[in-house]
Amino acid sequence: MFRLDGKVAVITGGARGIGAGVTHALAAAGARTAVVDRDPVRAGSPPGRTMTVQADVADAAQVEHAFAAVHDAWGAVDILINNAGVAAREPFEDITSDSWDAVFAVNTRGAFLCAQTALRYMRHQRGGRIVQIASVTAHQGALLGHAHYAASKSAQLGLTKTLSRVCAPFGVTANAIAPGVIRTELSSATLGPSTLAELGATIPLGLGSVDDVAHAAVYLASDEARYVTGITLDVNGGQYLR
Numbered sequence: 001m002f003r004l005d006g007k008v009a010v011i012t013g014g015a016r017g018i019g020a021g022v023t024h025a026l027a028a029a030g031a032r033t034a035v036v037d038r039d040p041v042r043a044g045s046p047p048g049r050t051m052t053v054q055a056d057v058a059d060a061a062q063v064e065h066a067f068a069a070v071h072d073a074w075g076a077v078d079i080l081i082n083n084a085g086v087a088a089r090e091p092f093e094d095i096t097s098d099s100w101d102a103v104f105a106v107n108t109r110g111a112f113l114c115a116q117t118a119l120r121y122m123r124h125q126r127g128g129r130i131v132q133i134a135s136v137t138a139h140q141g142a143l144l145g146h147a148h149y150a151a152s153k154s155a156q157l158g159l160t161k162t163l164s165r166v167c168a169p170f171g172v173t174a175n176a177i178a179p180g181v182i183r184t185e186l187s188s189a190t191l192g193p194s195t196l197a198e199l200g201a202t203i204p205l206g207l208g209s210v211d212d213v214a215h216a217a218v219y220l221a222s223d224e225a226r227y228v229t230g231i232t233l234d235v236n237g238g239q240y241l242r
């Protein structure tokens with residue numbers, strides 16, 4: 001079950017955190033993995049065949065080049081994990097139009113550009129998997145008032161639902177994962193250690209790990225998930241029930 005042998009997976013933001021965990025899990029399931037990140041890989045290399053391309057997902061030309069590099073190297077783009085994301089810890093009244101745009105440039109424009117580019121390859125292959133890493137904030141809003149982050153994550157769900165319709169004729173599915181609070185550098189920097197601990201105490205299953213998200217991504221990327229599209233899979237330890 002859930003083997004990905006022979007598949008080529010592109011993971012944006014795979015240099016660390018959730019993206020690195022997803023990269024390792026996809027590789028362990030047999031996929032060749034290509035990390036597209038603006039930073040060099042900081043987590044250890046995943047097992048098996050892997051490549052990295054340094055690119056900013058918010059930049060259309062860099063995205064184009066990154067996918068072409070993967071396709072040139074391995075001849076396919078079967079799985080896209082749209083994971084690259086940023087958050088800014090700013091109370092609502094301090095959010096400027098520049099910081100609003102900066103968050104949207106990565107979380108929303110980046111996700112769109114990568115999905116559009118990946119679909120160009122997937123439609124010719126007549127198959128593929130697109131997985132957005134959204135957030136529980138898309139459902140419940142941002143706890144600390146950082147509305148740009150929550151709104152960008154809600155936008156990813158609209159993108160996912162639209163993609164599921166656009167992609168279906170080509171045998172491509174599009175789904176989202178909405179993680180709750182996962183222990184990473186981003187959550188520590190955005191929430192701070194004490195808020196993180198307090199929040200963890202209110203969540204039925206406590207804080208999540210990158211592996212919890214990674215396993216959900218492997219399932220959605222697998223052949224077994226072929227009839228699942230347009231959904232948001234909540235991986236939040238019971239933090240938010242809908």
Ligand SMILES: NC(=O)c1ccc[n+]([C@@H]2O[C@H](COP(=O)([O-])OP(=O)(O)OC[C@H]3O[C@@H](n4cnc5c(N)ncnc54)[C@H](O)[C@@H]3O)[C@@H](O)[C@H]2O)c1
Nearest residue numbers: 013015017018037038056057084085135181182184186187
């Ligand atoms: N950690 C959490 O609690 C949590 C919860 C819900 C959703 N998420 C989402 O999961 C994803 C990963 O979060 P994380 O906690 O691992 O974050 P992180 O900051 O640890 O890692 C993010 C990665 O994305 C890369 N990145 C950022 N901007 C980029 C850009 N413009 N182009 C290319 N790469 C870029 C970074 O270099 C980094 O490697 C994000 O989309 C985040 O919104 C995280």
